[in-house]
Amino acid sequence: MxxxxxxxxxxxxxxxxASCSKSDPTPASLSAVTFKNLAADPPSGGxxxxxxxxxxxxxxxxxxxFKTGAVVSxxxxxxxxxxxxxxxxxIIVNSGTSGPGTAAALVVTGVFDxxxxxxxxxxxxxxxxxxxxxxxxxxxxxxGWYNYDPATNVISPVAGRVIMVQTAxxxxxxxxxxxxxxxxxxxxxxxxxxxYYTFRYVYQPDGSKKLQ
Amino acid sequence: xxxLWLPFIAVLLLPIDGMSQEADSLAARQLEELVVTATRTERxxxxxxxxxxxxxxxxxxxxxxxRLNDVLTEQTGLVVVPQVNGQGNGIQxxxxxxxxxxxxxxxxxxxxxxxxxxxxxxxxxxxxxxxxIVKGPSSSLYGSDALAGVINILTERPQGTRASIYxxxxxxxTADLTADAGYANDRLGIYVFGNRYSTNGYDLSPxxxxxxxxxxxxxxxxxxxxxKFRPGTELMVSxxxxxxxxxxxxEVATTPTDKVRTSGQGATQEWNLxxxxxHRFSNRFKLTARFYSTHYNTATNLNLASDNTLYYxxxxxxxxxxxxxxxxxxxxxxxxxxxxxxxIDEHVQTSRYGDEAVxxxxxxxxxxxxxxxxxxxxxxxxxxxxxxxxxxGSQFSPKLSARYEISPKFTxxxxxxxxxxxxxxxxxxxxxxxxxxxxxxxxxAEIVQERLAQxxxxxxxxxxxxxxxxxxxxxxxxxxxxxxxxxYEWKPGHTAELNLFHNSINNLxxxxxxxxxxxxxxxxxxxxxxxxxxxxxETNMGFPLGKGFTFSLGYQLLFAMDKDxxxxxxxxxxxxxxxxxxxxxxxxxxxYTGLYNRSRHMGTVKLFYQSENKRWSGSVxxxxxxxxxxxxxxxxxxxxxxxxxxxxxxxILDKYDSFVSGYALVNLSAxxxxxxxxxxxxxxxxxxxxxxxxxxxxxxxxxxxxxxxxSIQQTNKP
Numbered sequence: 004m005x006x007x008x009x010x011x012x013x014x015x016x017x018x019x020x021a022s023c024s025k026s027d028p029t030p031a032s033l034s035a036v037t038f039k040n041l042a043a044d045p046p047s048g049g050x051x052x053x054x055x056x057x058x059x060x061x062x063x064x065x066x067x068x069f070k071t072g073a074v075v076s077x078x079x080x081x082x083x084x085x086x087x088x089x090x091x092x093x094i095i096v097n098s099g100t101s102g103p104g105t106a107a108a109l110v111v112t113g114v115f116d117x118x119x120x121x122x123x124x125x126x127x128x129x130x131x132x133x134x135x136x137x138x139x140x141x142x143x144x145x146x147g148w149y150n151y152d153p154a155t156n157v158i159s160p161v162a163g164r165v166i167m168v169q170t171a172x173x174x175x176x177x178x179x180x181x182x183x184x185x186x187x188x189x190x191x192x193x194x195x196x197x198x199y200y201t202f203r204y205v206y207q208p209d210g211s212k213k214l215q
Numbered sequence: 216x217x218x219l220w221l222p223f224i225a226v227l228l229l230p231i232d233g234m235s236q237e238a239d240s241l242a243a244r245q246l247e248e249l250v251v252t253a254t255r256t257e258r259x260x261x262x263x264x265x266x267x268x269x270x271x272x273x274x275x276x277x278x279x280x281x282r283l284n285d286v287l288t289e290q291t292g293l294v295v296v297p298q299v300n301g302q303g304n305g306i307q308x309x310x311x312x313x314x315x316x317x318x319x320x321x322x323x324x325x326x327x328x329x330x331x332x333x334x335x336x337x338x339x340x341x342x343x344x345x346x347x348i349v350k351g352p353s354s355s356l357y358g359s360d361a362l363a364g365v366i367n368i369l370t371e372r373p374q375g376t377r378a379s380i381y382x383x384x385x386x387x388x389t390a391d392l393t394a395d396a397g398y399a400n401d402r403l404g405i406y407v408f409g410n411r412y413s414t415n416g417y418d419l420s421p422x423x424x425x426x427x428x429x430x431x432x433x434x435x436x437x438x439x440x441x442x443k444f445r446p447g448t449e450l451m452v453s454x455x456x457x458x459x460x461x462x463x464x465x466e467v468a469t470t471p472t473d474k475v476r477t478s479g480q481g482a483t484q485e486w487n488l489x490x491x492x493x494h495r496f497s498n499r500f501k502l503t504a505r506f507y508s509t510h511y512n513t514a515t516n517l518n519l520a521s522d523n524t525l526y527y528x529x530x531x532x533x534x535x536x537x538x539x540x541x542x543x544x545x546x547x548x549x550x551x552x553x554x555x556x557x558x559i560d561e562h563v564q565t566s567r568y569g570d571e572a573v574x575x576x577x578x579x580x581x582x583x584x585x586x587x588x589x590x591x592x593x594x595x596x597x598x599x600x601x602x603x604x605x606x607x608g609s610q611f612s613p614k615l616s617a618r619y620e621i622s623p624k625f626t627x628x629x630x631x632x633x634x635x636x637x638x639x640x641x642x643x644x645x646x647x648x649x650x651x652x653x654x655x656x657x658x659x660a661e662i663v664q665e666r667l668a669q670x671x672x673x674x675x676x677x678x679x680x681x682x683x684x685x686x687x688x689x690x691x692x693x694x695x696x697x698x699x700x701x702x703y704e705w706k707p708g709h710t711a712e713l714n715l716f717h718n719s720i721n722n723l724x725x726x727x728x729x730x731x732x733x734x735x736x737x738x739x740x741x742x743x744x745x746x747x748x749x750x751x752x753e754t755n756m757g758f759p760l761g762k763g764f765t766f767s768l769g770y771q772l773l774f775a776m777d778k779d780x781x782x783x784x785x786x787x788x789x790x791x792x793x794x795x796x797x798x799x800x801x802x803x804x805x806x807y808t809g810l811y812n813r814s815r816h817m818g819t820v821k822l823f824y825q826s827e828n829k830r831w832s833g834s835v836x837x838x839x840x841x842x843x844x845x846x847x848x849x850x851x852x853x854x855x856x857x858x859x860x861x862x863x864x865x866x867i868l869d870k871y872d873s874f875v876s877g878y879a880l881v882n883l884s885a886x887x888x889x890x891x892x893x894x895x896x897x898x899x900x901x902x903x904x905x906x907x908x909x910x911x912x913x914x915x916x917x918x919x920x921x922x923x924x925x926s927i928q929q930t931n932k933p
Contacts, residue, residue: 113790161865163790163801179798182797189794189797
């Protein structure tokens, strides 16, 4: 009896091990890429001490493509070459009132590393005419990706906010903004140089929603 | 000032004949350890079922304290929490904000709070007989709104013929001059007290213009007169007048980078008058009638230094009138019933509410308390209070406490109660606009809808963050409290006490962001949004070491948390940003620290000395406050912005945030008495010169002082 059960156990294990290795070929796992210091229209002349307004801004967005992992020239603003654009605290997607593309986005709450699949629906395009959601990534303190502290004038990314992006060519990506300040200081102050984004993202080139 | 010489008259609440004052032998001191606050009649410390701390006059004298905040800041579990401007420092009890602790002088409340805090330095301590601190809402006799506790300051009563003069000078040109005199015969007793206090203030950030605390001086005059019409019938009239003036010179930030210099004056006046008539109908029945009235007003004007035009004006005045009658009936040694009823009228008139209209509120109330001793070692006190407010309708708050004496040395205590606090005038009528940098407005619940509608019509509203239709009705805040523990007196004068406490608070009123104006200013109002709890342990121990030394040790462990936040953390829905990688992680329940401005650990170690011939006395006191977080502070102090502790941007205080580190204050004092009349004292407070300019603006650094006093005393009773 004793002998038989040992044999059975050994057989069972071998079958399990065999089946595992056969049906689960390890997929090439995606790794997160960190993009540093994306200039989002920084004021060349600093800020006006009288009214706090930026001096010497171009009012132009800086465009980014997940496919190339690089900034797209502003001359290509009317194309589908870019997915998202940055200017100050505003982030736009290439669609609707912001661009000719079909990109869309959705801000979700969670831990970046744990969000392994892009949601099936809920994505929005930019639509300035909309009273409720003029931007897919909502503007304003606490509403979208950042908090503004009126006492220190510091913009900080809200912990646990991840932007899910449907790119201009129908692929998926997830993005976490890490800093709004040049060289991503751990504790920015109101004298830190702002309008420089540091963010990390995972881009899935195969068109699936799997972000891992 | 015509008000300065109000007729000061008054009565002993409960005359205890033959009790000699100022006798300092151990036996006499024990006799003196009578507590009034908890039950409104005198009880010995050990006989009370609720947690009570007592600070006798002798201790206050040895500590060399001048103002109430000096005394309270050295007590276990109490924190004098600073306001942003270094003014209006209130007291935190069992982790509650200052709004929830009543400050009483001879059983009557002090008024004139600024954003909920009562400036403790308004109270001079030279005429204090003892201070009693009752924690928890366990007494129904003073009002239901004291959710955290009651601090009752009992002032000196007319006794014998006496007079004294005291003078002290110290760091920051702080000068104090105190004098008192008393006379008493069989029928009449008079006691008068006067104090002048002045200081040049102090500056914790000399790099910017203006002082942290601007120079001020104040005067206090108080007195009591009691007259015995016949045995059992007495009238006592007590009164107090206080006035303060402060000179301001500082910079105000108008934009994030611009400042203007201003100068001006602040003035505060306060008076109260309390006639109390006591009549003993029989050995069993005593009736007390009182008519307490008090008034507080303050005004501040700041002018621009450049052209001397008015830059800022603030005024506030409050009147509080309370007639009350209470009767006490001794059925027998085992049953004592107290029943009372009264009425409160309160008026407020201030520029802070946008106009100078008078706002009124009145409350009628009744209370009872029954003390029952079914058998010798067991005491049960049941009480209740019924309040009927013109704005908030009626509320009933019951309390129950019990005490069981296992042996003469060891006593168990348990008390519990419900309390409620109705929204204050500020939460209802505030109409405040801070136009300085990053400006904002705060609108009280009663006016928020109307004001928002007006602004909306004028096209001033950019966005709504919150549906204003839901605003406008505030409910009373409610708490449930439980205190339990023991007192162990293993030898006379050797005591150890432990108290476990839990306070659960619902309907807490917090500011709620409502809208933003087109100019980018946020508009806030008030809402019942928060649920919180505070719980912990307080333990105190004291015993003589021999040769005139007495040692005491106190410790408080405190957990104060937002229930909703804790629930979200437990559900895994709260995140934080790693301060190094800046990436988001999920917060574990053990990593949530709790409410801002609460220290988990606090403690005191004290050594008092009095030589056998009483010529020498002295003390070494160490007060420790553990680390705490700072949050929710808008504005700046002395041109420096106050960074929030919330380093990881999740809006709550957790392990990964920055904290104000723990610190210990070491205070020393020594006194020598020459003969029986002359006394010289010198001392140092904050010997280690600990300073935290931004986070603890009410801590001025090392203070040295010397004082001299002369007193004559003739006790005309044995």
